[in-house]
Amino acid sequence: MRAIWITKAGGPEVLAVRESPDPEPGRGEVRIAVRAAGLNFAEVMARQGLYPDAPKPPCVVGYEVAGVVDALGAEVTGLEVGQRVLALVRFGGHADTVCASAERVLPMPDDLSFTEGAALPVNYLTAYHMLFRVANLRPADRVLVHMAAGGVGIAVLQLCRTVPEVVTFGTASAAKHAVLREEGCTHPIDYRTEDYGARVRELTGGEGVDLVLDPLGGRDWKRGLGLLRPVGQLIAYGFANLSTGERRSVRRLVAQITGVPLLTPVAMMDRNRTVSGVNLGHLWGRSDLLREELAALLDLWRAGAIRPRVDGVYPFEEAAAAHRRIGERRNIGKVVLVP
Numbered sequence: 001m002r003a004i005w006i007t008k009a010g011g012p013e014v015l016a017v018r019e020s021p022d023p024e025p026g027r028g029e030v031r032i033a034v035r036a037a038g039l040n041f042a043e044v045m046a047r048q049g050l051y052p053d054a055p056k057p058p059c060v061v062g063y064e065v066a067g068v069v070d071a072l073g074a075e076v077t078g079l080e081v082g083q084r085v086l087a088l089v090r091f092g093g094h095a096d097t098v099c100a101s102a103e104r105v106l107p108m109p110d111d112l113s114f115t116e117g118a119a120l121p122v123n124y125l126t127a128y129h130m131l132f133r134v135a136n137l138r139p140a141d142r143v144l145v146h147m148a149a150g151g152v153g154i155a156v157l158q159l160c161r162t163v164p165e166v167v168t169f170g171t172a173s174a175a176k177h178a179v180l181r182e183e184g185c186t187h188p189i190d191y192r193t194e195d196y197g198a199r200v201r202e203l204t205g206g207e208g209v210d211l212v213l214d215p216l217g218g219r220d221w222k223r224g225l226g227l228l229r230p231v232g233q234l235i236a237y238g239f240a241n242l243s244t245g246e247r248r249s250v251r252r253l254v255a256q257i258t259g260v261p262l263l264t265p266v267a268m269m270d271r272n273r274t275v276s277g278v279n280l281g282h283l284w285g286r287s288d289l290l291r292e293e294l295a296a297l298l299d300l301w302r303a304g305a306i307r308p309r310v311d312g313v314y315p316f317e318e319a320a321a322a323h324r325r326i327g328e329r330r331n332i333g334k335v336v337l338v339p
Protein backbone atom coordinates (compact mmCIF):
# COMPACT_ATOMS: atom_id res chain seq x y z
CA MET A 1 0.00 0.00 0.00
CA ARG A 2 0.98 3.65 -0.38
CA ALA A 3 0.70 6.16 2.43
CA ILE A 4 1.71 9.71 3.30
CA TRP A 5 4.32 9.55 6.05
CA ILE A 6 5.29 12.32 8.43
CA THR A 7 8.97 11.42 8.49
CA LYS A 8 9.78 13.84 11.36
CA ALA A 9 8.35 17.03 12.88
CA GLY A 10 8.79 20.01 10.59
CA GLY A 11 7.54 21.89 7.54
CA PRO A 12 5.54 20.33 4.69
CA GLU A 13 8.80 19.04 3.15
CA VAL A 14 8.96 16.29 5.82
CA LEU A 15 6.01 14.50 4.14
CA ALA A 16 6.86 11.54 1.92
CA VAL A 17 4.80 8.92 0.06
CA ARG A 18 6.11 5.45 0.93
CA GLU A 19 5.16 1.89 0.06
CA SER A 20 4.60 -0.86 2.63
CA PRO A 21 2.80 -4.25 2.71
CA ASP A 22 -1.02 -4.15 2.75
CA PRO A 23 -2.51 -4.54 6.23
CA GLU A 24 -4.73 -7.57 6.97
CA PRO A 25 -8.06 -6.90 8.70
CA GLY A 26 -8.16 -8.26 12.26
CA ARG A 27 -11.18 -9.58 14.12
CA GLY A 28 -14.06 -7.10 13.82
CA GLU A 29 -12.24 -5.01 11.21
CA VAL A 30 -12.83 -4.26 7.55
CA ARG A 31 -10.18 -3.33 5.04
CA ILE A 32 -11.01 -0.38 2.83
CA ALA A 33 -9.57 0.59 -0.54
CA VAL A 34 -9.42 4.32 0.09
CA ARG A 35 -10.69 6.66 -2.63
CA ALA A 36 -10.43 9.89 -0.63
CA ALA A 37 -9.16 10.91 2.81
CA GLY A 38 -9.83 14.11 4.76
CA LEU A 39 -6.98 16.40 5.81
CA ASN A 40 -7.67 18.06 9.15
CA PHE A 41 -6.05 20.94 10.98
CA ALA A 42 -4.98 18.45 13.67
CA GLU A 43 -2.90 16.60 11.08
CA VAL A 44 -1.15 19.80 10.04
CA MET A 45 -0.37 20.33 13.74
CA ALA A 46 0.81 16.70 13.99
CA ARG A 47 3.30 17.37 11.20
CA GLN A 48 4.54 20.43 13.10
CA GLY A 49 5.00 18.35 16.26
CA LEU A 50 2.16 20.23 17.98
CA TYR A 51 -0.46 17.49 18.32
CA PRO A 52 0.20 15.30 21.35
CA ASP A 53 -2.42 12.71 20.36
CA ALA A 54 -0.60 11.79 17.16
CA PRO A 55 1.79 8.80 17.04
CA LYS A 56 5.49 9.59 17.19
CA PRO A 57 7.02 10.17 13.75
CA PRO A 58 7.70 8.48 11.46
CA CYS A 59 3.95 7.93 11.29
CA VAL A 60 0.88 8.02 9.09
CA VAL A 61 -1.96 10.17 10.39
CA GLY A 62 -5.50 10.65 9.08
CA TYR A 63 -8.81 10.31 10.89
CA GLU A 64 -11.30 9.69 8.07
CA VAL A 65 -11.65 7.97 4.74
CA ALA A 66 -14.21 7.19 2.06
CA GLY A 67 -13.72 4.12 -0.08
CA VAL A 68 -14.78 0.58 -0.92
CA VAL A 69 -14.64 -2.44 1.40
CA ASP A 70 -12.12 -4.90 -0.05
CA ALA A 71 -11.80 -7.50 2.72
CA LEU A 72 -13.65 -8.48 5.90
CA GLY A 73 -12.05 -9.65 9.13
CA ALA A 74 -13.57 -12.39 11.29
CA GLU A 75 -16.93 -11.72 12.95
CA VAL A 76 -17.86 -8.72 10.81
CA THR A 77 -21.55 -8.61 10.01
CA GLY A 78 -23.67 -6.10 8.12
CA LEU A 79 -20.93 -5.00 5.70
CA GLU A 80 -19.93 -6.54 2.36
CA VAL A 81 -16.93 -6.54 0.06
CA GLY A 82 -17.55 -3.94 -2.68
CA GLN A 83 -19.70 -1.70 -0.49
CA ARG A 84 -19.03 2.06 -0.55
CA VAL A 85 -18.31 3.24 2.99
CA LEU A 86 -17.15 6.07 5.24
CA ALA A 87 -14.86 5.27 8.13
CA LEU A 88 -13.28 6.91 11.14
CA VAL A 89 -9.76 5.69 11.83
CA ARG A 90 -7.23 6.66 14.46
CA PHE A 91 -4.76 6.98 12.75
CA GLY A 92 -3.41 5.85 9.35
CA GLY A 93 -6.16 7.32 7.14
CA HIS A 94 -3.73 9.01 4.74
CA ALA A 95 -3.14 5.74 2.94
CA ASP A 96 -4.62 3.93 -0.03
CA THR A 97 -5.54 0.95 2.18
CA VAL A 98 -6.74 1.07 5.78
CA CYS A 99 -8.22 -1.33 8.29
CA ALA A 100 -10.99 0.10 10.43
CA SER A 101 -13.11 -1.30 13.22
CA ALA A 102 -16.48 -2.21 11.72
CA GLU A 103 -18.02 -0.22 14.58
CA ARG A 104 -16.75 2.96 12.98
CA VAL A 105 -17.63 2.13 9.35
CA LEU A 106 -20.93 3.26 7.80
CA PRO A 107 -22.34 2.63 4.33
CA MET A 108 -22.38 5.76 2.17
CA PRO A 109 -25.44 7.02 0.28
CA ASP A 110 -25.05 6.06 -3.43
CA ASP A 111 -25.03 9.64 -4.64
CA LEU A 112 -22.50 10.94 -2.07
CA SER A 113 -19.15 11.20 -3.87
CA PHE A 114 -16.00 9.81 -2.26
CA THR A 115 -14.54 13.31 -2.10
CA GLU A 116 -17.56 14.74 -0.32
CA GLY A 117 -17.75 11.61 1.82
CA ALA A 118 -14.18 12.10 3.05
CA ALA A 119 -15.03 15.72 3.88
CA LEU A 120 -17.91 14.80 6.12
CA PRO A 121 -17.07 12.66 9.17
CA VAL A 122 -14.67 14.68 11.33
CA ASN A 123 -15.89 18.19 10.50
CA TYR A 124 -19.59 17.45 10.75
CA LEU A 125 -19.36 15.12 13.73
CA THR A 126 -17.42 17.76 15.65
CA ALA A 127 -19.93 20.46 14.74
CA TYR A 128 -22.99 18.29 15.35
CA HIS A 129 -21.72 16.94 18.66
CA MET A 130 -20.97 20.44 19.93
CA LEU A 131 -24.22 22.04 18.81
CA PHE A 132 -26.70 19.29 19.60
CA ARG A 133 -25.17 17.02 22.22
CA VAL A 134 -23.04 19.34 24.31
CA ALA A 135 -24.83 22.66 23.75
CA ASN A 136 -28.50 21.92 23.02
CA LEU A 137 -28.79 24.72 20.43
CA ARG A 138 -32.15 26.48 20.58
CA PRO A 139 -34.07 28.76 18.19
CA ALA A 140 -32.78 32.35 18.12
CA ASP A 141 -29.55 31.46 19.95
CA ARG A 142 -26.49 33.55 19.14
CA VAL A 143 -23.42 31.54 18.21
CA LEU A 144 -19.85 32.78 17.75
CA VAL A 145 -17.66 30.38 15.78
CA HIS A 146 -13.96 30.89 15.03
CA MET A 147 -12.13 29.53 11.96
CA ALA A 148 -15.59 29.86 10.42
CA ALA A 149 -14.44 29.28 6.84
CA GLY A 150 -12.60 26.06 7.72
CA GLY A 151 -14.07 22.58 7.53
CA VAL A 152 -15.63 22.55 11.00
CA GLY A 153 -16.65 26.22 10.75
CA ILE A 154 -18.70 25.70 7.59
CA ALA A 155 -20.27 22.57 9.09
CA VAL A 156 -21.29 24.65 12.13
CA LEU A 157 -22.86 27.32 9.91
CA GLN A 158 -24.81 24.76 7.88
CA LEU A 159 -26.06 22.95 11.00
CA CYS A 160 -27.05 26.23 12.68
CA ARG A 161 -29.33 26.80 9.69
CA THR A 162 -31.33 23.72 10.66
CA VAL A 163 -32.58 25.54 13.79
CA PRO A 164 -34.85 28.57 13.26
CA GLU A 165 -33.50 32.09 13.69
CA VAL A 166 -30.08 31.18 15.03
CA VAL A 167 -27.75 34.17 14.66
CA THR A 168 -24.16 33.32 13.77
CA PHE A 169 -21.00 35.36 14.13
CA GLY A 170 -18.07 33.86 12.25
CA THR A 171 -14.45 34.97 12.32
CA ALA A 172 -12.43 34.52 9.14
CA SER A 173 -10.18 36.43 6.74
CA ALA A 174 -12.11 39.08 4.76
CA ALA A 175 -11.65 37.32 1.40
CA LYS A 176 -13.77 34.43 2.71
CA HIS A 177 -16.75 36.50 3.88
CA ALA A 178 -18.81 36.12 0.69
CA VAL A 179 -18.66 32.33 1.13
CA LEU A 180 -19.52 32.64 4.83
CA ARG A 181 -22.64 34.61 3.91
CA GLU A 182 -23.55 31.98 1.31
CA GLU A 183 -23.23 29.35 4.04
CA GLY A 184 -25.63 31.27 6.25
CA CYS A 185 -23.30 33.28 8.49
CA THR A 186 -25.25 36.29 9.74
CA HIS A 187 -22.21 38.35 10.75
CA PRO A 188 -18.81 37.51 9.24
CA ILE A 189 -16.04 39.26 11.20
CA ASP A 190 -12.50 39.88 9.93
CA TYR A 191 -10.46 39.12 13.04
CA ARG A 192 -7.32 40.32 11.28
CA THR A 193 -8.45 43.94 10.97
CA GLU A 194 -10.90 44.38 13.83
CA ASP A 195 -11.33 43.38 17.46
CA TYR A 196 -13.88 40.56 17.14
CA GLY A 197 -14.92 40.93 20.79
CA ALA A 198 -15.79 44.60 20.37
CA ARG A 199 -17.67 43.80 17.16
CA VAL A 200 -19.73 41.04 18.79
CA ARG A 201 -20.60 43.36 21.69
CA GLU A 202 -21.64 46.08 19.26
CA LEU A 203 -23.77 43.71 17.18
CA THR A 204 -25.52 42.31 20.25
CA GLY A 205 -26.18 45.66 21.94
CA GLY A 206 -23.58 44.78 24.59
CA GLU A 207 -25.34 41.54 25.59
CA GLY A 208 -22.99 38.96 24.10
CA VAL A 209 -23.74 35.47 22.79
CA ASP A 210 -25.18 32.17 24.03
CA LEU A 211 -22.50 29.93 22.62
CA VAL A 212 -18.83 30.40 21.76
CA LEU A 213 -17.21 27.60 19.75
CA ASP A 214 -13.49 28.14 20.18
CA PRO A 215 -10.79 26.03 18.50
CA LEU A 216 -8.18 28.79 18.91
CA GLY A 217 -7.37 28.40 22.60
CA GLY A 218 -5.17 30.36 24.99
CA ARG A 219 -6.10 34.00 25.27
CA ASP A 220 -9.10 33.57 22.97
CA TRP A 221 -10.75 31.29 25.54
CA LYS A 222 -10.49 34.15 28.02
CA ARG A 223 -11.97 36.58 25.50
CA GLY A 224 -14.75 34.14 24.64
CA LEU A 225 -15.77 33.77 28.28
CA GLY A 226 -16.13 37.55 28.44
CA LEU A 227 -18.56 37.46 25.50
CA LEU A 228 -21.05 35.05 27.07
CA ARG A 229 -24.36 36.31 28.25
CA PRO A 230 -25.91 34.60 31.30
CA VAL A 231 -26.48 30.87 30.75
CA GLY A 232 -23.90 31.08 27.99
CA GLN A 233 -21.50 28.27 27.15
CA LEU A 234 -18.00 28.15 25.75
CA ILE A 235 -16.87 24.96 24.07
CA ALA A 236 -13.12 24.54 23.76
CA TYR A 237 -12.26 22.15 20.94
CA GLY A 238 -8.81 23.03 19.66
CA PHE A 239 -5.64 25.00 20.21
CA ALA A 240 -4.89 26.39 16.74
CA ASN A 241 -3.13 29.37 18.33
CA LEU A 242 -0.18 27.08 19.02
CA SER A 243 0.37 26.82 15.29
CA THR A 244 1.87 29.63 13.25
CA GLY A 245 3.66 29.34 9.95
CA GLU A 246 5.15 26.02 9.03
CA ARG A 247 7.10 25.16 12.19
CA ARG A 248 6.71 25.13 15.95
CA SER A 249 7.60 28.33 17.85
CA VAL A 250 8.46 27.82 21.52
CA ARG A 251 7.86 31.50 22.36
CA ARG A 252 4.36 31.30 20.96
CA LEU A 253 3.69 28.07 22.81
CA VAL A 254 4.58 29.65 26.15
CA ALA A 255 2.60 32.85 25.47
CA GLN A 256 -0.53 30.91 24.52
CA ILE A 257 -0.35 28.35 27.31
CA THR A 258 0.09 31.06 29.95
CA GLY A 259 -2.97 32.81 28.46
CA VAL A 260 -5.33 29.90 29.26
CA PRO A 261 -7.96 31.13 31.75
CA LEU A 262 -8.08 29.55 35.20
CA LEU A 263 -11.64 28.61 36.13
CA THR A 264 -13.32 27.59 39.34
CA PRO A 265 -16.74 25.93 39.74
CA VAL A 266 -17.76 28.75 42.09
CA ALA A 267 -17.07 31.41 39.47
CA MET A 268 -18.96 29.35 36.88
CA MET A 269 -21.89 29.03 39.27
CA ASP A 270 -22.02 32.69 40.21
CA ARG A 271 -21.80 33.83 36.60
CA ASN A 272 -24.17 31.19 35.20
CA ARG A 273 -21.59 30.10 32.63
CA THR A 274 -20.68 26.68 31.29
CA VAL A 275 -17.34 25.66 29.88
CA SER A 276 -17.19 22.37 27.98
CA GLY A 277 -14.56 20.53 26.04
CA VAL A 278 -14.89 18.38 22.96
CA ASN A 279 -12.24 16.09 21.54
CA LEU A 280 -13.60 13.67 18.97
CA GLY A 281 -10.40 11.64 19.01
CA HIS A 282 -11.02 10.88 22.68
CA LEU A 283 -14.54 9.63 21.95
CA TRP A 284 -13.32 6.55 20.08
CA GLY A 285 -14.53 4.37 22.95
CA ARG A 286 -18.05 5.70 22.33
CA SER A 287 -18.59 4.18 18.89
CA ASP A 288 -22.31 4.00 19.69
CA LEU A 289 -22.46 7.78 19.98
CA LEU A 290 -20.26 8.42 16.94
CA ARG A 291 -22.39 6.05 14.82
CA GLU A 292 -25.63 7.62 16.00
CA GLU A 293 -24.39 11.12 15.22
CA LEU A 294 -22.88 10.11 11.87
CA ALA A 295 -26.16 8.41 10.90
CA ALA A 296 -28.06 11.59 11.82
CA LEU A 297 -25.65 13.58 9.65
CA LEU A 298 -26.14 11.25 6.68
CA ASP A 299 -29.90 11.79 7.06
CA LEU A 300 -29.31 15.56 7.04
CA TRP A 301 -27.19 15.10 3.91
CA ARG A 302 -29.98 13.07 2.25
CA ALA A 303 -32.44 15.83 3.15
CA GLY A 304 -30.15 18.42 1.52
CA ALA A 305 -29.57 20.29 4.81
CA ILE A 306 -25.78 19.87 4.76
CA ARG A 307 -23.28 19.85 1.89
CA PRO A 308 -19.55 19.50 2.62
CA ARG A 309 -17.66 22.27 0.87
CA VAL A 310 -14.51 20.88 -0.70
CA ASP A 311 -11.75 23.45 -1.05
CA GLY A 312 -9.43 21.28 -3.11
CA VAL A 313 -8.46 17.71 -3.93
CA TYR A 314 -4.75 16.79 -3.83
CA PRO A 315 -3.07 13.57 -5.00
CA PHE A 316 -0.93 11.95 -2.26
CA GLU A 317 2.23 13.16 -4.05
CA GLU A 318 1.03 16.74 -3.48
CA ALA A 319 0.35 16.33 0.23
CA ALA A 320 2.83 19.12 1.03
CA ALA A 321 0.78 21.56 -1.06
CA ALA A 322 -2.37 20.39 0.73
CA HIS A 323 -0.75 21.06 4.13
CA ARG A 324 0.46 24.48 2.94
CA ARG A 325 -3.03 25.37 1.77
CA ILE A 326 -4.26 25.07 5.37
CA GLY A 327 -1.12 26.39 7.09
CA GLU A 328 -1.16 29.51 4.91
CA ARG A 329 -4.86 30.04 5.72
CA ARG A 330 -5.98 29.81 2.10
CA ASN A 331 -8.56 27.03 2.33
CA ILE A 332 -12.30 27.58 2.37
CA GLY A 333 -13.82 24.33 3.55
CA LYS A 334 -12.24 20.90 3.37
CA VAL A 335 -8.93 19.84 1.89
CA VAL A 336 -9.10 16.26 0.57
CA LEU A 337 -6.29 13.84 -0.34
CA VAL A 338 -6.69 11.16 -3.03
CA PRO A 339 -4.43 8.15 -3.61
Ligand SMILES: NC(=O)c1ccc[n+]([C@@H]2O[C@H](COP(=O)([O-])OP(=O)(O)OC[C@H]3O[C@@H](n4cnc5c(N)ncnc54)[C@H](OP(=O)(O)O)[C@@H]3O)[C@@H](O)[C@H]2O)c1
Nearest residue numbers: 041126147150151152172173215237238240278279280329
Ligand atom coordinates in the same frame (compact mmCIF):
# COMPACT_ATOMS: atom_id res chain seq x y z
N1 LIG B 1 -11.80 18.73 19.21
C1 LIG B 1 -12.14 18.10 18.12
O1 LIG B 1 -12.69 17.00 18.17
C2 LIG B 1 -11.84 18.74 16.80
C3 LIG B 1 -12.23 18.12 15.61
C4 LIG B 1 -11.97 18.78 14.40
C5 LIG B 1 -11.32 20.01 14.41
N2 LIG B 1 -10.93 20.55 15.58
C6 LIG B 1 -10.26 21.85 15.63
O2 LIG B 1 -11.08 22.78 14.97
C7 LIG B 1 -10.29 23.75 14.34
C8 LIG B 1 -10.69 23.85 12.91
O3 LIG B 1 -10.33 22.66 12.25
P1 LIG B 1 -10.61 22.50 10.70
O4 LIG B 1 -10.07 21.18 10.29
O5 LIG B 1 -12.00 22.87 10.41
O6 LIG B 1 -9.69 23.67 10.16
P2 LIG B 1 -9.31 24.07 8.70
O7 LIG B 1 -10.39 23.76 7.76
O8 LIG B 1 -7.98 23.53 8.44
O9 LIG B 1 -9.23 25.66 8.84
C9 LIG B 1 -8.11 26.36 8.54
C10 LIG B 1 -8.48 27.84 8.57
O10 LIG B 1 -8.49 28.30 9.92
C11 LIG B 1 -8.05 29.65 10.00
N3 LIG B 1 -6.98 29.76 11.02
C12 LIG B 1 -7.13 30.33 12.24
N4 LIG B 1 -6.00 30.21 12.95
C13 LIG B 1 -5.11 29.57 12.17
C14 LIG B 1 -3.76 29.18 12.34
N5 LIG B 1 -3.10 29.41 13.48
N6 LIG B 1 -3.14 28.55 11.33
C15 LIG B 1 -3.79 28.29 10.16
N7 LIG B 1 -5.07 28.66 9.94
C16 LIG B 1 -5.73 29.28 10.94
C17 LIG B 1 -7.60 30.01 8.59
O11 LIG B 1 -8.69 30.73 8.01
P3 LIG B 1 -8.79 32.33 8.10
O12 LIG B 1 -7.91 32.88 7.03
O13 LIG B 1 -10.20 32.58 7.82
O14 LIG B 1 -8.32 32.70 9.45
C18 LIG B 1 -7.46 28.68 7.87
O15 LIG B 1 -7.71 28.79 6.49
C19 LIG B 1 -8.83 23.35 14.60
O16 LIG B 1 -8.33 24.02 15.73
C20 LIG B 1 -8.94 21.87 14.89
O17 LIG B 1 -7.87 21.39 15.65
C21 LIG B 1 -11.19 19.94 16.76
